[in-house]
Amino acid sequence: MTDISTPRPRAALFVTCMVDTLYPGVGMAAAQLLQRHGADVVFPDRQTCCGQPAFNAGYRNDARAVARHLIDVFWPLVDGGDVDAVVAPSGSCVAMVKRHYPILFEAAHDIEYQRRAVQLGEVTYELTQYLVDYLGVADAGARCPGRLAYHPCCHLLRELHIDAQPRRLLSSLKDAEIAELPNADECCGFGGLFALKNADISTAMGRRKVRNVNHSGADMVVLNDVSCMTHLNGILRREGHSCRAVHIAEVLNGTVEHATAERDSPDDR
Amino acid sequence: MIYDSIEARDEIFARLRRACSGSRSVFREALAHLKPPDPPTPVTHADGDRRSLAARFGAKLEAASGSYEILEDAAEASQRVVQLAREWGAAERATESAAETIEILSWASRALPIENLGELLKQAGTSLIVPDDMHDERTRARAARVNLGLTGADAAFASTGSIVLASGRGKSRAASLLPARHLVLVPMSRIHTTFEAWLRSLRAKQALGSFLRVSGQVVFITGPSKSADIELYLTLGVHGPKSVHALIFDDIW
Amino acid sequence: MTVDVGAAYPTRVRQALADDALRAALDRATEHLRGRRAQALAGVDATRLRDEAHAVRRYAIEHLPDLLEQLEGNLIANGCQVHWARDAAEALGVVLEIAHQNHVKDVVKSKSMVTEEIGLNDALQRSGIDVVETDLGEFIIQLAGEPPSHIITPVIHKRLEDISEIFQTKLDTPPTDQPAELCDTARRALRSEFLIADMGISGCNFAIAETGTICIVTNEGNGRMVTSLPRVYVAIAGIEKVVRSVEDAVLLWQAASRNATGQDVSVYFSMSSGPRRRGDSDGPDEMHVILIDNGRSRILERRYGDATLCIRCGACINICPVYREIGGHAYGRTPYSGPIGAVITPLLEYDIRPARDLPFASSLCGACRDVCPVKIDLPRLLLDLRSDIVERRAAPIAERVGMRVYSTALRRPAPYRALARLARRLGRLAALLPPLKRWARTREPPRFAAKSFATLWRERGRRPGEGAAE
Numbered sequence: 001m002t003d004i005s006t007p008r009p010r011a012a013l014f015v016t017c018m019v020d021t022l023y024p025g026v027g028m029a030a031a032q033l034l035q036r037h038g039a040d041v042v043f044p045d046r047q048t049c050c051g052q053p054a055f056n057a058g059y060r061n062d063a064r065a066v067a068r069h070l071i072d073v074f075w076p077l078v079d080g081g082d083v084d085a086v087v088a089p090s091g092s093c094v095a096m097v098k099r100h101y102p103i104l105f106e107a108a109h110d111i112e113y114q115r116r117a118v119q120l121g122e123v124t125y126e127l128t129q130y131l132v133d134y135l136g137v138a139d140a141g142a143r144c145p146g147r148l149a150y151h152p153c154c155h156l157l158r159e160l161h162i163d164a165q166p167r168r169l170l171s172s173l174k175d176a177e178i179a180e181l182p183n184a185d186e187c188c189g190f191g192g193l194f195a196l197k198n199a200d201i202s203t204a205m206g207r208r209k210v211r212n213v214n215h216s217g218a219d220m221v222v223l224n225d226v227s228c229m230t231h232l233n234g235i236l237r238r239e240g241h242s243c244r245a246v247h248i249a250e251v252l253n254g255t256v257e258h259a260t261a262e263r264d265s266p267d268d269r
Numbered sequence: 270m271i272y273d274s275i276e277a278r279d280e281i282f283a284r285l286r287r288a289c290s291g292s293r294s295v296f297r298e299a300l301a302h303l304k305p306p307d308p309p310t311p312v313t314h315a316d317g318d319r320r321s322l323a324a325r326f327g328a329k330l331e332a333a334s335g336s337y338e339i340l341e342d343a344a345e346a347s348q349r350v351v352q353l354a355r356e357w358g359a360a361e362r363a364t365e366s367a368a369e370t371i372e373i374l375s376w377a378s379r380a381l382p383i384e385n386l387g388e389l390l391k392q393a394g395t396s397l398i399v400p401d402d403m404h405d406e407r408t409r410a411r412a413a414r415v416n417l418g419l420t421g422a423d424a425a426f427a428s429t430g431s432i433v434l435a436s437g438r439g440k441s442r443a444a445s446l447l448p449a450r451h452l453v454l455v456p457m458s459r460i461h462t463t464f465e466a467w468l469r470s471l472r473a474k475q476a477l478g479s480f481l482r483v484s485g486q487v488v489f490i491t492g493p494s495k496s497a498d499i500e501l502y503l504t505l506g507v508h509g510p511k512s513v514h515a516l517i518f519d520d521i522w
Numbered sequence: 523m524t525v526d527v528g529a530a531y532p533t534r535v536r537q538a539l540a541d542d543a544l545r546a547a548l549d550r551a552t553e554h555l556r557g558r559r560a561q562a563l564a565g566v567d568a569t570r571l572r573d574e575a576h577a578v579r580r581y582a583i584e585h586l587p588d589l590l591e592q593l594e595g596n597l598i599a600n601g602c603q604v605h606w607a608r609d610a611a612e613a614l615g616v617v618l619e620i621a622h623q624n625h626v627k628d629v630v631k632s633k634s635m636v637t638e639e640i641g642l643n644d645a646l647q648r649s650g651i652d653v654v655e656t657d658l659g660e661f662i663i664q665l666a667g668e669p670p671s672h673i674i675t676p677v678i679h680k681r682l683e684d685i686s687e688i689f690q691t692k693l694d695t696p697p698t699d700q701p702a703e704l705c706d707t708a709r710r711a712l713r714s715e716f717l718i719a720d721m722g723i724s725g726c727n728f729a730i731a732e733t734g735t736i737c738i739v740t741n742e743g744n745g746r747m748v749t750s751l752p753r754v755y756v757a758i759a760g761i762e763k764v765v766r767s768v769e770d771a772v773l774l775w776q777a778a779s780r781n782a783t784g785q786d787v788s789v790y791f792s793m794s795s796g797p798r799r800r801g802d803s804d805g806p807d808e809m810h811v812i813l814i815d816n817g818r819s820r821i822l823e824r825r826y827g828d829a830t831l832c833i834r835c836g837a838c839i840n841i842c843p844v845y846r847e848i849g850g851h852a853y854g855r856t857p858y859s860g861p862i863g864a865v866i867t868p869l870l871e872y873d874i875r876p877a878r879d880l881p882f883a884s885s886l887c888g889a890c891r892d893v894c895p896v897k898i899d900l901p902r903l904l905l906d907l908r909s910d911i912v913e914r915r916a917a918p919i920a921e922r923v924g925m926r927v928y929s930t931a932l933r934r935p936a937p938y939r940a941l942a943r944l945a946r947r948l949g950r951l952a953a954l955l956p957p958l959k960r961w962a963r964t965r966e967p968p969r970f971a972a973k974s975f976a977t978l979w980r981e982r983g984r985r986p987g988e989g990a991a992e
C-alpha cells in the first residue's frame with residue numbers, strides 16, 4: 001500500500017467498448033484490482049471505443065473520428081493533471097493508442113491531435129503493465145484453484161513487448177497451477193476484421209490454438225484481451241470443450257468462477 | 270546495344286531521382302540519418318594459429334557435409350592425391366564401365382598449389398584433363414565423363430569451412446562443378462579466419478576490386494551440392510559434386 | 523485437391539483449407555525451417571546482424587539512382603551488356619531478342635522469382651524456345667505444371683509420394699520413397715540439359731555497384747551451371763537488388779542464408795563480373811544484365827520503400843500463421859506469398875484491385891516483423907495498404923457502410939449507448955446479420971451483457987474519481 005503522506009496514484013479507466021457492452025465483469029475486476037493495489041480509479045463515462053476496428057480495416061477517416069473522441073475524453077484529464085495514467089484491460093486497444101494514433105494523425109497532418117495522441121500514449125498502460133511497472137505489485141493476492149495456461153496476445157507481446165508482467169502476476173496466484181502452453185506465442189487467429197473477412201482461416205488458426213490449449217491440460221486459458229477471448233471461447237464452446245478462455249483481470253481479482261458461470265448460463269433473454 | 274532501352278533507362282532514372290531525392294523519405298518512417306556500417310562487423314569468428322585454423326576449417330567443412338584431411342606438407346599431400354585417385358578410380362571401375370585409365374578433370378598444373386603434382390599424377394598412370402575450351406563440343410563431352418575434379422583454392426575460411434575459387438587461365442570452373450567428387454588442395458597459408466578479415470586485407474592492398482573483376486566468376490563454395498527441396502530431406506549432389514574433400518597441408522616453413 | 527491459382531481469392535482459400543495433406547506438409551516444413559533458422563541465429567550476434575543488414579539495404583535504396591549508375595558503368599567496363607526494362611513486356615522483349623540473335627533453342631534457368639514475376643517461361647515457350655527449370659524444386663513443379671508456392675522451397679506443398687508420382691508419369695521412372703533416388707534422376711535429366719543449353723538465365727540476389735558484379739545464392743550448384751556452361755548468360759535483376767560494396771553483399775548473403783535455410787552460408791555464392799576472360803576455358807561469351815523496374819520505382823514513389831529492402835529469405839513466410847494454413851498458391855498467380863507477398867504483390871501491380879484481398883489476409887500478429895532480417899515492418903505496410911485500398915473505394919460496399927455507421931455512432935457517447943442498447947435487444951438475432959453470420963458458422967457468438975459497464979459503475983455509486991456525467 002502506498003504511504004498515506006503521498007497521494008494515491010489516479011488512473012483513468014478506459015474499459016474498451018467490448019468490455020463495456022459484453023464483459024462488464026472484466027471492467028469491474030480491473031477497477032477493483034486497481035483500487036485494491038493502491039490506485040484511485042476515475043471512469044470517464046463519455047468514453048466509447050479506441051477506433052481500432054476501423055483502423056485495422058483500413059478506414060482511417062472513420063478511425064480518426066473515433067480516436068479524436070477518445071482523445072477529447074482522456075487527454076484533458078491527463079493534461080490537467082487529474083489523472084496520472086490511462087489504464088485499459090486490453091493490450092490491443094493500448095497498442096492502438098500508443099503505436100497507431102501517431103500514424104493515424106500524422107497521415108492526416110493533424111499536428112494538434114498528433115501531439116495530444118503522443119502525450120496520451122506516454123501515460124497509457126495495459127492493466128498488468130500498470131499494476132507491475134507503475135504500482136509495483138508483485139503479488140496479486142488472489143486465489144485461483146485450477147490449471148491455467150497463459151496465452152500472450154499478439155499486440156500485447158509484439159506491439160507493447162509486455163510479457164513478464166502478466167506472467168509474474170499469474171505465478172503469484174495461490175492454488176493455481178501454471179501449465180505450459182505449446183507454441184504459446186502463436187496468434188490465436190482473431191485479428192479484428194480478419195475474424196470476419198477471413199473467417200475460415202481465422203477459425204483454422206483458432207482451432208490450432210485450442211488444440212494446444214487442450215494439449216497443455218489447462219482448464220482455463222488466461223489472456224489480456226477480451227477480443228481474442230471471445231474468439232477462443234466461440235470455438236471452445238462450439239466444439240464442446242470444457243476449457244474456457246478467461247480475462248486476466250478476473251483471474252487476478254479472484255472473480256473468475258462467477259464470470260464463467262454467468263457467461264455459460266442458458267440464454268434467458 | 271541490340272535493343273534500344275535508352276528510353277526505358279531515362280524514364281527509370283527520372284522516376285528514381287524524383288522519388289529518392291524528394292523532400293519526403295521513400296520509407297514509412299524517416300529515420301534520422303542511418304549510417305551503414307563500413308565495413309560491416311564480421312558475422313562469424315575464428316582465431317588461433319594456422320594449425321587450429323586448419324582444424325576449424327576442416328570441422329566446419331565437415332559440418333557442411335564435406336570431408337577433410339590435414340597433412341604435413343606438400344609431398345604428403347601429393348602422395349595422398351595419387352592414392353585417392355587410385356582408390357576412387359578402382360571403386361568406379363568396379364561399379365561402372367569407366368575408362369581404363371583414371372581421369373581427373375583438373376586445374377592446370379601451374380595453377381595447382383603443389384609443384385609437379387601434375388607430373389606425379391601422370392607418372393602414376395592417371396590422365397589429367399585440363400579443358401582449354403569448354404564450348405568445344407568434344408572437350409565438353411570429354412570433361413562431362415570425368416568423375417573426379419581437382420583444384421586449388423584462392424582462399425579458405427576457418428569460421429565457415431568455405432573456399433573461394435576465382436576462374437581464370439588454367440582454372441576451369443568445370444573442375445569444381447561437373448565431376449561427382451571434388452578434391453580441393455588447401456595450403457594452410459590460404460586459410461583466413463573470416464570472410465570479413467580476408468576482404469579487409471584485400472581492401473587494404475587495394476586488390477579487392479581487381480580480384481573480382483579480373484575473373485569472370487568468383488565463387489564461394491561450402492561443402493558439396495545440396496538440396497532440401499524434397500520434403501526437406503537433405504540430398505547431396507543435385508548438380509554439383511556429391512562430395513567435397515579437402516586436403517589441407519602445411520606450406521609454411 | 524489442389525489450389526487453382528487462377529481462381530478467385532475465396533475459392534483459393536477454401537481449396538487450400540480443405541487440403542489436409544497440403545496443410546500437414548506446410549506444418550512440417552515451416553516448423554523445420556523455423557527451427558533451423560533459430561539455431562543458425564543462436565550462434566551469432568543476431569541483433570547486430572539485423573541492424574547492419576537493415577542499414578546497408580536502406581543505404582542502397584536511399585542511393586538507388588547513384589548506385590545503379592555506378593553498377594551500370596562497371597558492368598559495361600567488365601564487358602557485360604546492360605539493358606533497362608520498365609516492365610515485364612520490355613524485359614521479355616530483351617530476352618527474346620538476345621535469344622533470337624544467338625539462335626538459341628534451349629534455355630536453362632536457375633531459380634528466380636523475378637522471372638516468375640514477368641512470366642518468362644511462357645514467353646520463351648511461345649517463341650518456340652525450350653526452357654528448363656534446373657533448381658530441383660522448380661524442376662518438379664515445372665513437371666507438375668504448377669507455379670512455386672514458396673520463394674525458397676518452391677515445392678514445399680508436395681510430399682515425397684506426390685513427387686515420386688510426378689516423376690513416374692513425366693519421366694517414366696519407377697516409384698520410390700528414396701529422396702536420393704529422385705535427386706539422382708533429376709541430376710541425370712538436368713545434366714544433359716546443361717550440356718546442350720545455349721543460354722542460361724538467372725535472377726540476381728545482389729548486384730554490387732562498386733565492382734559491377736552479379737551475385738547468386740544457391741545450394742545445388744545449378745546457379746553455377748547456368749552462369750558457366752552456356753555461351754550466353756542473361757541475369758535479370760530487379761533494380762532494387764543493387765548494393766554498395768562487396769562487403770555489403772557478403773553480409774547480406776550471410777543474413778539471407780541463416781534466415782532462409784539456417785545455414786551459416788549457402789553452399790554456393792557465385793559472383794559473376796562479366797563474360798569469360800581471354801584464356802578462360804569456361805564461362806559465357808556474352809553476359810547480359812537486364813535491370814527491370816516493373817513497379818519498383820512506383821513503390822518508392824508511393825513511399826513503400828521499406829518493401830524494397832527485402833532480401834527474399836522467406837523467414838516471414840515460415841513464421842506466418844496464415845501462410846501455414848493456406849500455403850503459397852492461395853495468394854494467387856504470384857511468386858510472392860506470405861506477409862511479404864501480401865505486401866509486394868498488390869504494390870507491384872499498377873492496379874491494386876486484383877490483389878486487394880491479400881493485405882487483408884493477415885491477423886497482424888506481428889511475428890513476421892520480428893523475424894525479418896532487414897527489419898521490414900510488414901504489419902505496418904499491410905495496414906497502410908489496407909488504407910490505400912479503402913481510399914480507392916475498392917472495399918466492399920457493405921463494409922464501407924458498416925464502418926460509417928460505426929464511426930458515426932462511436933464518435934459520441936449517446937449514439938454509442940443507443941447502438942449498444944439496440945444490439946442488446948437484438949441479442950442472438952444479431953448473429954443473423956451477414957458479417958456476424960460468418961462468425962457464427964464456426965464459433966459461438968458472444969452474448970451482450972444485461973447491463974453495460976457504464977451502467978454498473980453508475981449504479982454501484984462508488985466513484986472515487988469524479989467521472990464526467992453523460
Ligand code: SF4
Pocket residue numbers: 831832833834835836837838839862893894895896897898
Ligand atoms: S520481408 Fe524480410 S523476412 Fe520476408 S522474405 Fe523479405 S527479408 Fe525475408
